[in-house]
Amino acid sequence: MSEVHANGLRFHVQRLSPPADRPILRTPVVFLHGLVLDNLSSFYYTLAAPVARAGAEVVLYDQRGHGRTERPRDGYDPGSSVADLVALLDACGVATPVHLVGNSFGGLIALRVARSRPDLVASLVLIEGQCLDVAADTEPYAGGWVEEMANTLNLAALGLAAHPGPERLPAGPARKAARLRAGADALLNGTTLIEDVTLPCAPTEAELAEVTCPVLALYGELSELAPSARRLAEVLPQCTLTVLPGVAHTVLREATAPVLAALLDWLPRHEPVAVRPGAGR
């Protein structure tokens, strides 16, 4: 069942189940990917299979407008993304709290779910998750990640509009780049995504203080989000921050092994307590 209808949209969902002979982790793990060029494949090829093999039920989906999920014209704001997730979990029959693993913008959505629907969340794992809008000292402008993201997305949108791609997709190796380009163009120039994700976006410190579940925060030493992450760890009631040396925002891709190790260490330590092994399911 790779197509799931939820919140009025057709979502591309992939679920991986643990092998029958493994100790079962009772809390499902749900992965939330990042914006525009990202989709569930970045988790599918890195963390998802090892997590399933370690004993957890895994749910991955392409968020609205991304990957193989439908691309409506609007509804890309974090609130709608939370509504998508809640509806999707319901449609998938997931009835227990889950671990939410969010990469980049997926981390922002995860934080929002933890605040607005704490009953659904056992823990958060933020991989370079966008959070507090703290400006880095090294940047040449006053804004934090919200301004930088808005600039990047608007610049990309202008570039894509100014240089239209071929009418028909080419065959062979050029096809992949052309498809990627067409997808980004449709999302940035054909939907309300840019205004939706940049206008209302960053949570305040007071809002983050309401996130009561345990949070594992994994950030790159060289990321522009590093100052946000340090402040996040001070503001969140239960936060474990790990800074990965030598990498920037692309932690998931470039530091896959340490991220996976941290996740596999985290999950069994954040299971619901007082359950005999094998008593569930």
Place this chain on the structure above:
Amino acid sequence: MSADPHADRILAEVAGMLAEIVGEELLIAAEITPDSGFDDDLALESIEFVALAGRLQERYGDRVDFIAFLADLEIEEIMAMTVGRLVEHIAACTRAEAVGGAGR
């Protein structure tokens, strides 16, 4: 591989699934051979390979352990794979079961 009807059947199924996933823009099912590379020849996007793996999992269920298969490979290795290698893996898993399930 053409001397192996079991693998040929799986190849035809994989080719049919690829045509459904990618659509008519690129693929004519008959052009997909065991030597076709997912990346080099078919220019499959990584999300399209995910969709293929999902369909194969639905089709073959627990007989083919795609989780273990994929967990042992880097993304570059997955995309550099040929259709034939994937077919061989499925054929080996399903053949072992057909003769008594002694595998894995």
